Amino acid sequence: MLKILCALVSQTIDDQLIQLQTTTLFSESVQPDNIILANAEAIREQFVNTTSNSFLAALNTIRTVFQGNQIVNRLKTNYQLATLANDGFFLSHTIEYLSVNDSCTCSLSSYCKATTGIYNTSAYIATCKYDHTPPCNSVIDGEIEFDVPGISVGCLVLDAALQSDLSCFYNESCLSELKFQLTDSPSPFNATPLKVGSSVASLPTIGDLIANLMVEEWYFNSSYESYFDQCNPQTCTYTYVKQFDIVYVITKTIAFIGGTATILMLITLPIVTNIQQWLSARRSPAH
DSSP: OHHHHHHHHHHHHHHHHHHHHTOOOOOSSOOOHHHHHHHHHHHHHHHHHHHHHHHHHHHHHHHHHHHHHTOOOTTOSSEEEEEOTTTOSEEEEEOEEEOSSOEEETTTOSOOEEEEEEESOOOEEEEOOTTOOSOOEEEEOSOEEEEEEEEEEESSHHHHHHTOBOGGGGOHHHHHHHHHHTTTSSSOOOOOOOOOOTTOSSOOBHHHHHHTTTOSOOOOOOOHHHHHHHHOOSOOOOOOOOOOOHHHHHHHHHHHHHHHHHHHHHHHHHHHHHHHHHHHHHHSOOO
């Protein structure tokens, strides 16, 4: 189940990343770096929250459908079919998980759980009332050989997995005992203890890991340089907008006239000087 959940989470993240890569940022002008980086952080948070919420919604829908329709699973951990004496028909009854102070029925809640372990027998005893009214209780007829810490049994394998943790898989003595108990099993068990990460204060349940999409830390690379290179403008233009001001108009007009007169003076003065010199030369008597 843990392998299936991991594969589903990985596929969900990949699908959301493909959708994220199709997102385009539009802006009328190149934005400053603080705005771009703030937008990138907002997109990151939205991506993580949306991905987590959508996956949990789908997972909870599956659990609700199974619990609401009282579907019997293959392992018969939520309901069992019992044959009552002298009646000759099958009766489906719910499994109750009994604890010290209360009981939990799979027909009413999908969060029922009990500690699991290895017993010296696999026989179940089903007891029902003679008038066919619930509840019917199923108990394991045998003594427990090894109580596996952190691992729970529940109405569904999925329910049990979400409420379990992996504490046994971090404990070498627990793994050694589990290996010893499963020596004659058709599926031999062999594992080495896991290493606890430095950022883990206490071991979370698998449900907590799923809520975080089995991701310890997200890494997003936000580069303003890449954004600027992509959106770098080839030309820059600006418009100067100002209300009508008579003083401003007069000043600009005088400046324009004065500038024009100066230009004409610079152009015509040499021409006039050359003409005068030429005329003076023509009037002078030849020697």
